[in-house]
Amino acid sequence: MSPAPPPHTATAAPDVTQTIGVGQHEEPHDRDAQFRGTTLASQVQFLTARLRSVGHLHANQLLQQHLELKVRHYSVLSLATSGIGPSQRELSEFLSLDPSQIVSLVDALEHRGLVKRQVDARDRRSRIVVATEEGQRVCHEAERLTRASDEVVLRRLTPGERTELARLLGKVAF
Amino acid sequence: MSPAPPPHTATAAPDVTQTIGVGQHEEPHDRDAQFRGTTLASQVQFLTARLRSVGHLHANQLLQQHLELKVRHYSVLSLATSGIGPSQRELSEFLSLDPSQIVSLVDALEHRGLVKRQVDARDRRSRIVVATEEGQRVCHEAERLTRASDEVVLRRLTPGERTELARLLGKVAF
DNA sequence: TATTGTTATACTCTATAACTATA
DNA sequence: TATAGTTATAGAGTATAACAATA
Numbered sequence: 001m002s003p004a005p006p007p008h009t010a011t012a013a014p015d016v017t018q019t020i021g022v023g024q025h026e027e028p029h030d031r032d033a034q035f036r037g038t039t040l041a042s043q044v045q046f047l048t049a050r051l052r053s054v055g056h057l058h059a060n061q062l063l064q065q066h067l068e069l070k071v072r073h074y075s076v077l078s079l080a081t082s083g084i085g086p087s088q089r090e091l092s093e094f095l096s097l098d099p100s101q102i103v104s105l106v107d108a109l110e111h112r113g114l115v116k117r118q119v120d121a122r123d124r125r126s127r128i129v130v131a132t133e134e135g136q137r138v139c140h141e142a143e144r145l146t147r148a149s150d151e152v153v154l155r156r157l158t159p160g161e162r163t164e165l166a167r168l169l170g171k172v173a174f
Numbered sequence: 175m176s177p178a179p180p181p182h183t184a185t186a187a188p189d190v191t192q193t194i195g196v197g198q199h200e201e202p203h204d205r206d207a208q209f210r211g212t213t214l215a216s217q218v219q220f221l222t223a224r225l226r227s228v229g230h231l232h233a234n235q236l237l238q239q240h241l242e243l244k245v246r247h248y249s250v251l252s253l254a255t256s257g258i259g260p261s262q263r264e265l266s267e268f269l270s271l272d273p274s275q276i277v278s279l280v281d282a283l284e285h286r287g288l289v290k291r292q293v294d295a296r297d298r299r300s301r302i303v304v305a306t307e308e309g310q311r312v313c314h315e316a317e318r319l320t321r322a323s324d325e326v327v328l329r330r331l332t333p334g335e336r337t338e339l340a341r342l343l344g345k346v347a348f
Numbered sequence: 349t350a351t352t353g354t355t356a357t358a359c360t361c362t363a364t365a366a367c368t369a370t371a
Numbered sequence: 372t373a374t375a376g377t378t379a380t381a382g383a384g385t386a387t388a389a390c391a392a393t394a
Contacts, residue, residue, distance in 0.1 A: 299352040299353070
């Protein structure tokens with residue numbers, strides 16, 4: 001059995017030399033370790049995509065199950081509850097979503113009575129999205145759920161490591 | 175220590191208290207800082223999603239521009255080049271993609287002569303995906319590009335911080 | 349009977365352009 | 372003329388089910 005094969009080092013053409021000729025059975029554990037030892041698995045962007053994938057799935061299920069809400073609706077609701085009074089344009093920019101997507105998200109939240117649109121007196125073209133009292137209640141519950149999701153997804157990190165991860169992400173995410 | 179102002183604390187209906195009353199002009203910088211001080215902006219999963227969004231966009235453009243490749247194709251090509259000889263099923267699991275998606279990705283790479291399917295002698299149902307010589311050349315170039323993309327996206331981090339970020343992500347991404 | 353790859357299908361998400369109302 | 376929001380539409384991404392070959 002190959003103990004810890006350094007992968008991909010300028011291997012010419014010898015196809016699957018590591019795979020063939022090794023034996024007939026691969027332990028699942030060793031196999032997974034092989035994948036994690038890959039060049040791809042060492043790249044930050046790949047790891048980031050993977051983390052966001054598992055996290056998004058988990059948080060989405062949790063929100064859907066308890067509040068019939070999705071992460072993307074929650075992110076709008078959260079900013080509408082924050083007190084900073086975001087316009088739809090600002091929501092679009094900060095959430096990296098197209099303005100047309102914000103429309104449907106706010107529509108959905110408005111139909112459920114969680115937010116309302118207010119015409120900005122200083123520029124009557126723009127609509128400020130603010131949470132209703134019910135929306136605030138739901139938002140706080142959603143925040144509790146998403147924090148719980150963070151806890152689960154980051155369970156392998158110590159509290160100090162979680163803080164550090166948040167700090168590092170904060171430096172590059174904006 | 176609580177440097178970030180705790181936002182949103184049960185503000186009843188007073189809409190945009192922070193926004194109104196300050197003045198008639200909002201500096202873009204202050205406004206952005208308000209968004210970054212939000213509860214949402216402090217949650218790890220939100221930051222992760224944002225980082226992956228900007229990173230994915232950047233890397234995708236770079237790969238498309240230089241190699242007419244997308245990140246998702248690169249990830250398959252990279253594992254096909256790694257020497258571990260992944261089956262399509264294994265690619266599906268490690269990349270968190272549906273088996274049917276792997277089919278079209280491998281099809282595309284195969285049509286370009288970058289990979290080929292080999293029937294696994296030990297289980298003739300499964301196909302091992304291996305890179306051709308040309309595929310290996312393209313892969314190494316793609317790795318160079320994605321590393322460059324990482325450099326750009328993480329430019330605000332010190333080398334030590336990048337290593338630490340990769341380590342923390344590695345602990346939670348699997 | 350169960351699994352791998354495949355195909356077909358539908359659903360969600362994302363991106364683009366055109367329209368309106370305000371500026 | 373330019374911008375905020377809206378609408379419509381198409382494309383990319385994702386999920387599901389059914390099928391053939393093999394185990």
